Amino acid sequence: xxxxxxxxxxxxxxxxxxxxxxxxxVLDSNLNIVASELxxxxxxxxxxxxxxGVYRDPSGNGRIVSPTLMWLEALDLMLQKLSxxxxxxxxxAAVSGSGQQHGSVYWILRGHCxxxxxxxxxxxxxxxxxxxxxxxxxxxxxxxxVGAYAAIDHSDGAGMNLMDIKSWSKVAxxxxxxxxxxxxxxxxxxxxxxxxxxxxxxxxxxxxxxxLVVQWSGDNPNxxxxxxxxxxGDLAISLGTSDTVFMITKDPxxxxxxxxxxxxxxxxxxxxxxVYKNGSLTREGTVVVNLSDVRNCYADKSWDxxxxxxxxxxxxxxxxxxYIIENFSGTPDGLKEKEVEEFDPxxxxxxxxxxx
Numbered sequence: 227x228x229x230x231x232x233x234x235x236x237x238x239x240x241x242x243x244x245x246x247x248x249x250x251x252v253l254d255s256n257l258n259i260v261a262s263e264l265x266x267x268x269x270x271x272x273x274x275x276x277x278x279g280v281y282r283d284p285s286g287n288g289r290i291v292s293p294t295l296m297w298l299e300a301l302d303l304m305l306q307k308l309s310x311x312x313x314x315x316x317x318x319a320a321v322s323g324s325g326q327q328h329g330s331v332y333w334i335l336r337g338h339c340x341x342x343x344x345x346x347x348x349x350x351x352x353x354x355x356x357x358x359x360x361x362x363x364x365x366x367x368x369x370x371x372v373g374a375y376a377a378i379d380h381s382d383g384a385g386m387n388l389m390d391i392k393s394w395s396k397v398a399x400x401x402x403x404x405x406x407x408x409x410x411x412x413x414x415x416x417x418x419x420x421x422x423x424x425x426x427x428x429x430x431x432x433x434x435x436x437x438l439v440v441q442w443s444g445d446n447p448n449x450x451x452x453x454x455x456x457x458x459g460d461l462a463i464s465l466g467t468s469d470t471v472f473m474i475t476k477d478p479x480x481x482x483x484x485x486x487x488x489x490x491x492x493x494x495x496x497x498x499x500x501v502y503k504n505g506s507l508t509r510e511g512t513v514v515v516n517l518s519d520v521r522n523c524y525a526d527k528s529w530d531x532x533x534x535x536x537x538x539x540x541x542x543x544x545x546x547x548x549y550i551i552e553n554f555s556g557t558p559d560g561l562k563e564k565e566v567e568e569f570d571p572x573x574x575x576x577x578x579x580x581x582x
Contacts, residue, residue, distance in 0.1 A: 233319050241323030246279040248300040250308060263307040265300045305431050315433045321371060322440035324448040367442035373424030377414035380488040381447035391486055416443040416490045446470050450497050451490045472499035524571040535572040
């Protein structure tokens with residue numbers, strides 16, 4: 227690939243829409259960070275009364291939802307935060323972003339369509355007219371910024387399970403709803419230009435009318451580009467709201483245990499990924515245990531006994547793991563659960579060492 231030069235004296239704005247927050251980073255043409263801001267949904271938009279960016283169904287059935295208007299207000303608040311005397315939106319040459327891909331957005335038939343969304347596919351339910359998925363990469367994506375329907379990028383399309391990885395699956399589309407392909411439109415690479423920024427942003431924040439909007443995509447697929455994974459077998463781990471492990475390959479082997487996406491930057495390659503729900507929220511809710519208390523409880527208050535027990539167990543918790551599980555995820559299939567009241571002292575000590 228030939229070297230490309232970026233327009234001098236220009237800025238490039240990127241968004242990251244996660245479950246709990248919206249982040250923005252501005253780079254100059256030398257890839258130096260010019261500005262960065264963060265909007266935390268819980269603390270910066272408290273009137274939505276979310277916890278960790280979501281509402282949890284009090285009945286305990288595991289249903290989790292987020293207020294859609296909160297994401298839109300977060301985008302406006304973010305741009306307001308960036309609106310500082312020394313920051314000129316007119317210098318932004320291009321804008322793009324990534325969004326979490328954890329859920330679906332439902333559009334009620336009798337409701338009011340208050341925003342242009344870029345992907346529609348019918349859901350056979352009398353209460354809902356359309357289902358949209360994945361989630362934030364649509365609502366905070368190219369469609370919102372160009373003010374019109376934008377194409378679905380390859381990784382978002384793959385996440386819908388309606389593709390043969392590289393293109394729409396005719397069989398899957400027709401099985402879902404007649405004429406669905408005409409509603410979905412064409413697919414586009416994640417690096418394609420969706421259009422120029424909408425007049426709203428030009429008038430309100432003084433963006434240049436020629437500012438380009440590049441297709442948004444999913445957070446994990448975009449990490450392939452951000453982490454410069456470029457050799458088959460390159461692997462990365464992301465410890466976020468969900469924990470993920472992903473790698474790139476030339477020879478995918480689709481299965482029920484994970485996901486296969488087109489590679490974000492290599493049209494001939496693929497990305498494979500496993501996703502686990504219990505990530506940062508679980509870690510943040512874990513009580514840090516004083517090892518002296520562990521020693522007193524399991525090793526007769528003796529460091530010598532503590533060390534002896536530790537030497538009896540293999541590093542990396544081989545065989546035993548301590549987890550605090552919320553919103554249990556069944557990935558991978560075939561995981562067997564076995565409830566025990568307690569482990570033996572040596573295993574308890576190894577688990578409390580905090581070694582994953």
